[in-house]
Amino acid sequence: MLNDAILIAGPTASGKSALALRLALEVGGAIINADSMQVYDMLRVLSARPGADDLGRVPHHLYGHVSPSVAYSTGAWLDDVSRLLDTDVLKDRRPIFVGGTGLYFRALLDGIAPTPPVPEPVRIRWRKRLADEGPEALHSLLSERDAVAAAAIGSTDGQRITRALEVHDATGKALSAWQNETTEPLLSREDCTCIVLEPERSFVVDRIERRFDSMVADGALEEVAALLALDLAASLPAMKAIGVPELAAYLRSECTLEQAVTRAKTATRRYSKRQATWFRHQLDDRWLRLPMGRHTNSAEDLIALIKNNLK
Structure with a gap:
């Protein structure tokens, strides 16, 4: 069981990945993905995975390692984390889990109900x-x-x-x-530093708007076209990732690109709000809550606060 892990949770577009990278550089960390969409190998742009420069600066794990044809689950992610911890890749590195999937963090700290593989x-x-x-x-x-x-x-x-x-x-x-049975947690809650980012709503909305425009410019349409070419079931998680249904509708000539982008931005804002609500009500007072926004903590302030609270 790990005793010195850092957990960084927060809604989409809150700046988690950038904060985790800066922190990893400060404390000699390795970053482990805790986002259910960033696991898919064909969703690099739409899931806002860290770029090549970031991957080269600090070790990153469990990003883009799953085919979109797989209905990846919390249990599968926890198994992947467990296998990672059994190797030497984190030797002399402080693990930093970062993402927006609340159930992943819950599974890390509380365990998960085991269910057998389904044929x-x-x-x-x-x-x-x-x-x-x-x-x-x-x-x-x-x-x-x-x-x-x-x-x-x-x-x-x-x-x-x-x-x-x-x-x-x-x-x-x-x-x-x-579900009445649970596995042993991989992390000791008392010995981990748990952080949740609480950005101002206007701050997140602005970042969502600008980020999705950048996604389209950086190849999101080509990414969705390649995904559609696989002819996968619409019920698969990767096919329901925000941006995929909306841009797919444009590629099928069912709407204009402007309409598709507007719908994707709306879906992202709604998802961000649901995430923030979940984190507010589901994470207990052992999580350090850090406000973010234009007039709150700077990145330097956040890093200093986290380092002062490390266990």
Whole structure:
């Protein structure tokens, strides 16, 4: 179990990656991705992965290592982290986990309910049923098989509904029953430095606007075109990454580029707001909350605050 890790959470476009890089240079750190979209190898631009210059300055791990054809999960990420910790790549390096996926941080600190792998034929069968019957019909079926899981999952959340049905089908055991068991945490909460960025709303909105324009200029359309060429199921997480459905609609001549960009920016703002709400209510008082904005802490101030609070 690691005892000196640094965790940096925050909403999209809050400057997490840049802060993690500066901190890693100060403390001799290695950066580990904790963002569920930055794991996909074909989403370099749209997921705002660190660029080649940053990757060359500090070791980065678990970025762009997953095919978009894979429905990557929190459990899969935790397994990848565990394997990483079993190697020597972090020797003499302080691990810095950075990202916006709250469930990844929760899994690191609290463990996760283990669920067995689902055979591909079972997965394909339920994905087909989702496409044919729709999420509401499968949610009704889930209510009969696993009422506890159904109560916790929205009736339109096709991915989580089919996941629960797949697990029940493959194991004969309800997902809610599996979730009553948890693995041993990889990190000791008491011995980690946990930080959550709380940027001013106007600060984030402005960064979202400018960042998505840069994404389009840097090849986001080409990235989505290459992704569409794979003819993947629309239900896969990579196909639902913000910017993919919106730019795909433009590439199919269903809207103008201006409309697609506007919709993607709106989706990003909404996602950022949901993230901020989750972090505000789900992370306890052991997390150091750092305000950010035009008139708050500078990058130097943030680094000094973090270094003063390192465990």
